[in-house]
Amino acid sequence: MPQARPFRQVDVFSKVPFMGNPxxxxLDANGLGDAQMQAIARWTGLSETTFVLAPRDPAADYRVRIxxxxxxxxxxGxxxxxxxxxxLDAGMQPKGARIVQECGVGLVQIERSAGGELAFQAPPCTARALAPALLP
Incomplete structure (x- = not known):
């Protein structure tokens, strides 16, 4: 039987509902497999869906798959x-002054301003060949 998973839909880059990037x-994807995550992402129909997992790196507050x-x-981004x-809205307390996200490119530090705005420095770009499935 399918297990219910808590999730939220947020509007990124906007304080006005339905105006940002959805x-x-x-919030708890522990135990979900790749195929299950992909199926949920298809179901939401949004450009991206993230899955929060326990971190593997002790320096991270959480791990995310996108x-x-x-x-x-x-x-x-x-x-x-x-x-x-x-x-943060769900009550997570970062380990330090910055939020540390673990993802496919490693650790990403996220700063939170006094007003609650979030910002990060993008990881370095790496050039790779396109996957054959993406080529015309």
């Missing part, structure tokens, strides 16, 4: 900010 955040309806991404916002 993001679904599954899925579009078609595939997983190692990193993306608005899912990074939206996931941190959803977790």
């Amino acid at each position: 993001l679904a955040v599954v 899925f579009s309806p078609e595939m997983e991404f190692p990193f993306a 608005h899912p990074t900010l939206g996931t941190a916002h959803a977790l």
Whole structure:
């Protein structure tokens, strides 16, 4: 039988509902497999859905996997900010002054201003060949 998972839909880059970049955040994805995460991402129909997991790196506050309806991404900007916002809103307390997210590109530090705005420095870009499935 399917197990209910708590999730939130957030509007990233806007304080006005339905005006930002929408993001679904599954707050507890521990125990979900790749195919289940991909199916949930397809079901939400949003450009990205994130899945919060226990961190593997002790320096991280949480680990996140980012899925579009078609595939997983190692990193993306608005899912990074939206996931941190959803977790803070749900009561997460970071270990330190910065929020530390573990994802496919490693650890990403997220700063929170006194006014509650979130910001991060993007990880370095790496050039790779396109997957054959993406080529015309």
